[in-house]
Amino acid sequence: xxxxxxxxxxxxxxxxxxxxxxxxxxxxxxxxxxxxxxxxxxxxxxxxxxxxxxxxxxxxxxxxxxxxxxxxxxxxxxxxxxxxxxxxxxxxxxxxxxxxxxxxxxxxxxxxxxxxxxxxxxxxxxxxxxxxxxxxxxxxxxxxxxxxxxxxxxxxxxxxxxxxxxxxxxxxxxxxxxxxxxxxxxxxxxxxxxxxxxxxxxxxxxxxxxxxxxxxxxxxxxxxxxxxxxxxxxxxxxxxxxxxxxxxxxxxxxxxxxxxxxxxxxxxxxxxxxxxxxxxxxxxxxxxxxxxxxxxxxxxxxxxxxxxxxxxxxxxxxxxxxxxxxxxxxxxxxxxxxxxxxxxxxxxxxxxxxx
Amino acid sequence: xxxxxxxxxxxxxxxxxxxxxxxxxxxxxxxxxxxxxxxxxxxxxxxxxxxxxxxxxxxxxxxxxxxxxxxxxxxxxxxxxxxxxxxxxxxxxxxxxxxxxxxxxxxxxxxxxxxxxxxxxxxxxxxxxxxxxxxxxxxxxxxxxxxxxxxxxxxxxxxxxxxxxxxxxxxxxxxxxxxxxxxxxxxxxxxxxxxxxxxxxxxxxxxxxxxxxxxxxxxxxxxxxxxxxxxxxxxxxxxxxxxxxxxxxxxxxxxxxxxxxxxxxxxxxxxxxxxxxxxxxxxxxxxxxxxxxxxxxxxxxxxxxxxxxxxxxxxxxxxxxxxxxxxxxxxxxxxxxxxxxxxxxxxxxxxxx
Numbered sequence: 182x183x184x185x186x187x188x189x190x191x192x193x194x195x196x197x198x199x200x201x202x203x204x205x206x207x208x209x210x211x212x213x214x215x216x217x218x219x220x221x222x223x224x225x226x227x228x229x230x231x232x233x234x235x236x237x238x239x240x241x242x243x244x245x246x247x248x249x250x251x252x253x254x255x256x257x258x259x260x261x262x263x264x265x266x267x268x269x270x271x272x273x274x275x276x277x278x279x280x281x282x283x284x285x286x287x288x289x290x291x292x293x294x295x296x297x298x299x300x301x302x303x304x305x306x307x308x309x310x311x312x313x314x315x316x317x318x319x320x321x322x323x324x325x326x327x328x329x330x331x332x333x334x335x336x337x338x339x340x341x342x343x344x345x346x347x348x349x350x351x352x353x354x355x356x357x358x359x360x361x362x363x364x365x366x367x368x369x370x371x372x373x374x375x376x377x378x379x380x381x382x383x384x385x386x387x388x389x390x391x392x393x394x395x396x397x398x399x400x401x402x403x404x405x406x407x408x409x410x411x412x413x414x415x416x417x418x419x420x421x422x423x424x425x426x427x428x429x430x431x432x433x434x435x436x437x438x439x440x441x442x443x444x445x446x447x448x449x450x451x452x453x454x455x456x457x458x459x460x461x462x463x464x465x466x467x468x469x470x471x472x473x474x475x476x477x478x479x480x481x482x483x484x485x486x487x488x489x490x491x492x493x494x495x496x497x498x499x500x501x502x503x504x505x506x507x508x509x510x511x512x513x514x515x516x517x518x519x520x521x522x523x524x525x526x527x528x529x530x531x532x533x534x535x536x
Numbered sequence: 537x538x539x540x541x542x543x544x545x546x547x548x549x550x551x552x553x554x555x556x557x558x559x560x561x562x563x564x565x566x567x568x569x570x571x572x573x574x575x576x577x578x579x580x581x582x583x584x585x586x587x588x589x590x591x592x593x594x595x596x597x598x599x600x601x602x603x604x605x606x607x608x609x610x611x612x613x614x615x616x617x618x619x620x621x622x623x624x625x626x627x628x629x630x631x632x633x634x635x636x637x638x639x640x641x642x643x644x645x646x647x648x649x650x651x652x653x654x655x656x657x658x659x660x661x662x663x664x665x666x667x668x669x670x671x672x673x674x675x676x677x678x679x680x681x682x683x684x685x686x687x688x689x690x691x692x693x694x695x696x697x698x699x700x701x702x703x704x705x706x707x708x709x710x711x712x713x714x715x716x717x718x719x720x721x722x723x724x725x726x727x728x729x730x731x732x733x734x735x736x737x738x739x740x741x742x743x744x745x746x747x748x749x750x751x752x753x754x755x756x757x758x759x760x761x762x763x764x765x766x767x768x769x770x771x772x773x774x775x776x777x778x779x780x781x782x783x784x785x786x787x788x789x790x791x792x793x794x795x796x797x798x799x800x801x802x803x804x805x806x807x808x809x810x811x812x813x814x815x816x817x818x819x820x821x822x823x824x825x826x827x828x829x830x831x832x833x834x835x836x837x838x839x840x841x842x843x844x845x846x847x848x849x850x851x852x853x854x855x856x857x858x859x860x861x862x863x864x865x866x867x868x869x870x871x872x873x874x875x876x877x878x879x880x881x882x883x884x885x886x887x888x889x
Contacts, residue, residue, distance in 0.1 A: 217605050218592060244566040247618070248672050249597040249889055256603065257565040294886060301888045305672045431807040432879065435800065462888075469798040469883040471861070503802065503879065521861035524849025530861055530881060 184209030184226070185263065192265055193258035196224055202270065205319070205336060206363040207232070212270055215255075222255060225266040233264055240266045243337040245309045250302030252322065252335040271333055273324030276394070280323065283535045284517070286401035288506040289427070289436040290470045290531060291327065296395050296440065297465035298332040303391060304458035306337060307384050313337055314382060316390035317370045318397070327475040327517060351379045369403035370394060373416045373450055385452035388461060392447025399440060400424055404448060418450035426507050433506050433531070439468055473519035477535065480514045491516055491529060500529040510534045539609045544572065544616070555580050556681055560619065563603070569619040570603060574612045583681065584613045590683040591615070594655045597889065598648025600678040620676050625664035631730045636792070638757045642727050643788035644675035644889065649723055650781040652677075653716045656686040660714065662722035663701040664729055674889045684714050699742065700735045701725045704773055707743030717775035723784065724770025731755040739771075746773040760834075763791050793884045795833045801864075803878040810836065821866035821876040827852060829880070836882060844868045858882070 182188065182201050186209070190198040195217050202212040202223055213224040227236045237257065243266070244254040256267035273279060276295075280287060287295070299321065306313060313320070313334065324331040350364045372389035375382045396404040404421040405414035427437040443464050449455050456464065478493035488501045498520050502509060510516050510532070518529040540546070544561040547569070551558045555575050563570045575584045591602050604616035625631060631641035645667060652659055659666075660682035667677045682696055697706055703721035705712055728751055729735055738745040751771065752764040759767070766787050772778050799810040801817055808817050815831040816839065825843030829836055836858040838847070845852040846865040860882050867875040 218602060220592065240565075241567045244568050247670065249674065253601060254566065255601075259565075290883075297886060297888050308671065431802050431805060432800070432881075435807065435809065466885055466888070469796075469885055471881070471883045472886055501879075522848070522859065523863060524846075528848075528861065528863060530879075 182211075184211075184228070186211060186226075192224060193256075193260055196222065196258070196265070196267065198224070203275070206366060213267075215267075221270045223252075223268040223270045225268065226263050230263075233259075236264045236266070239337070240264075242311055246306045246311055246337060247309075248302055248305035249331075250298045250333055251305060251337070252333045268335070271322040271324055271331065271335070273322050273326075273331070276318035276321040276323055276398075279326050280398065281318075281401070284533055285536070286507065287398045288531050288533050289399070289433050289440055291329065291475075292395065292398050293436060293440060293465070293468045293470040294329055294472060295332055295398060296391075296443070297462075297468065298329075299334065299391050299394070300458060300461040300465045302332070302334040303387055304462045306334070307387070307458045311337055312382070312384050313387050313390075314375075315367055316387055316394065317367050318394055319366060321394070351376055368411055368415075369397075369405065369407050371415060372452065373418050374452055376412060376415060383452065384458065385455045388447050388455045388458060389452075391461070392444050392455075395440070395444050396421060396448070399427065399437075399444070418448065420445055421448065430503065430506065432503055436468065436470060471519065473521075475517050475519055477515065477517055480510050480512055480516060483512055490526075491518060491532065493518070493520065493527075496527065498527040498529045499523060500532045504530045505532045505534070508534045540572075540614075541606055544570065544606065552576075553679075554681055555583060556679075563616075571617045571619045572606065572614040573617065574608060574614045576612075578610075578612070581613060584615065587680045587683060588615055590657045590680045590685060593657055593685070594652055596648055596651035596655075598644060598651060598675050598677050600676050617678065618676075620668045620670050620678070622668050622670060625667045625669065625675075625726075625730060628669060630669055632733070632756055635757050635759075638731065639788055639792045640673075640887070641669065641675060641730065643785060643792050643887070645677070645726060646723060646781055646785040646788055648675060648677045649719050650785045652683075653719070653781055658684045658686065658714055658716055659719050659722075660684060661697050661701075662719050662726060663698050664726055665698075667726075672889070686716075697722070700729075700740045700744075702744075703775065704743045704746070705775055715775055716781065717778045720770050720778040720781060720784070721772075721775075723781065724767055724778075727767050727770070728752070731757050731759075747771050760791055760794070762834075763787065789887065790834060792887060797831065797834075797836075797882060797884045799829070799831065799836050799858075799880060799882045801829070801878050801880050804876070819864070819866065819876075819878055824867040824871060824874070824876070827864060827866065829858060836880075844871075 183204060186198045188198055188200055196213040196215055199212045199214055202210045204210055208225045208227050211224045213222055215222050240257040252271060253269040258265040320336045322333045322335055370390040370393040372386040375386050393404050405411045423441050428434045446456050476493045478491040481490045481492045483489035490497045491500055515535040517533045517535055520527040520529050543565050544563055547560045547562060549560045555577055556573055557576055558571050558573045561570055561572055575581055601618040602615060606614045606616060608614060631638050666679040667675055670676055701722040703718045725735060732755055750768055752759050752767045769779050795812045801808040803819055810817055810831050816828060818828045820826040825845045827845045828840035830839040838852045838854055838856050841852040841854050844867050848862045862880050864878040864880055865875055
């Protein structure tokens with residue numbers, strides 16, 4: 182296990198450490214058992230001892246946000262030596278690990294759903310007067326993988342601490358940027374003003390970050406690249422290009438085009454012209470997308486290069502190439518799909534090739 | 537003797553009801569307001585443990601969050617819960633302001649009760665006083681003081697609950713099994729109360745009288761005919777005739793999305809959108825078959841089918857509802873490659889809270 186604790190340690194006379202539950206740039210994260218309420222929780226403690234005051238401040242800030250798309254703050258413990266933020270334990274992984282490992286990008290149905298939930302969580306925090314400042318895929322937790330059982334934004338408070346490190350690094354320029362792990366992870370999602378005037382970022386910087394994350398989910402790449410060379414590109418903020426596969430198929434083009442429009446609005450250089458989180462919720466609220474369960478299967482047969490069958494749990498599912506999003510699968514390929522009762526056989530839509 | 541842990545500083549206010557008292561405090565660790573619920577009667581301390589156990593069984597966005605357990609100066613156990621800003625639905629005018637607000641509130645209440653029932657918990661005191669719309673518009677249900685867990689202790693004798701919202705079978709002299717249908721009745725009464733801020737005299741009698749007429753007509757909010765019969769069914773005298781809360785939830789969701797659905801028909805590489813602005817489409821393969829599809833606001837139906845028209849390989853019948861996602865074929869199988877296929881896929885906006 183990493184950090185100051187090992188399994189069995191008791192925190193605040195109440196929380197027993199069970200094991201690691203991931204690690205943020207600024208903090209150690211443990212899974213723990215709450216002996217008072219007999220349930221599992223997440224326990225976060227800062228890596229940097231000097232951050233004590235800011236850590237409690239950040240806990241208070243995150244406790245102000247109550248929304249199904251934001252991780253719940255349950256408790257705060259200061260045992261005299263360390264400080265701990267207690268959050269609901271989210272049985273999942275972060276956005277990248279959940280969704281961009283087996284598929285290079287997401288189909289528009291899943292992407293629209295994620296966009297809608299992120300916008301909701303962001304709007305709730307902005308209503309509470311809380312700016313996240315460090316939205317990136319590792320600060321979004323997903324449970325249920327592609328089923329998207331829950332999508333929760335986390336680490337609101339920590340962002341304020343990261344902010345300080347980011348501001349210092351950005352002001353220090355090139356070398357200090359590459360030296361800070363926090364900055365390297367956050368950079369691809371940072372708004373131009375977060376780089377140019379890091380101490381004066383507002384709510385619209387969060388909207389940019391959501392746009393950048395959505396761009397990555399839809400295309401498989403961050404909009405302005407990674408590392409130092411991203412800095413000048415983000416500051417220039419030229420509208421990014423979207424790959425042709427997104428709109429090539431009439432089955433998906435309508436929704437893809439709507440998503441592209443919203444992402445482009447989020448990625449506008451002038452913060453004042455970006456949509457507010459509330460507007461974003463409104464726009465996502467008008468998108469039509471199915472929320473059917475997803476299944477994994479493999480391509481058993483292809484005929485006339487036009488249609489074929491996928492086996493899902495020993496059962497055939499009919500698919501047509503018109504219902505494939507992105508790369509066309511070949512015989513034996515693993516695919517993800519939703520299925521619908523057809524006449525006789527199941528019918529698949531959409532079909533997405535898996536790696 | 538112990539006292540309330542120092543982290544909780546009483547704000548002065550309190551509310552009492554039944555066996556319990558709720559005091560409001562500031563949790564100084566997180567600088568936020570919390571509600572702490574105590575049972576006054578020493579002999580009834582086991583009730584607070586039952587309530588806690590019910591609360592911890594459920595994971596629902598519509599159930600109040602528990603943070604801590606404390607003891608006060610009399611060694612009474614208290615449940616520290618999330619404080620929800622705003623008025624209870626008893627006092628709130630929000631749900632009756634528009635049809636959408638009304639349906640959205642009812643749908644959330646139904647979803648919350650369905651979540652409880654799925655976790656094996658029966659609330660037994662569903663009423664507008666025990667729910668709030670939080671600042672983000674999410675319905676939260678609280679006060680599980682009468683809650684029972686299915687199978688464990690699910691019998692009762694004599695009246696418990698709130699007049700007007702308590703189901704008629706609760707007034708029986710005999711010991712009865714507690715069923716989720718008690719909550720369904722209370723939900724029906726809540727739905728009626730939220731629309732007109734009152735309940736008919738018949739329902740407030742002990743026991744309430746059977747309701748024979750339609751209670752959901754002529755209300756300040758307009759309700760779709762199908763939905764009216766479902767809500768009336770929640771108030772059925774016989775528990776078995778009340779629908780499950782899952783059914784109620786799903787039907788409310790369908791109506792909440794009225795005129796917001798969208799269907800995409802893809803025909804020879806071209807796409808046609810059907811929605812409120814463009815509610816019908818005619819697809820024609822000359823000399824083989826013709827079909828017209830119509831959006832009614834709640835579903836898509838075949839309005840005209842002439843010649844050889846198949847939906848998922850079965851002959852289309854005018855008036856039939858089109859399933860969620862299907863293939864329409866014009867021309868029977870013997871037409872071979874001149875057969876025309878149209879994919880037809882229905883989607884709707886997701887109601888995200």
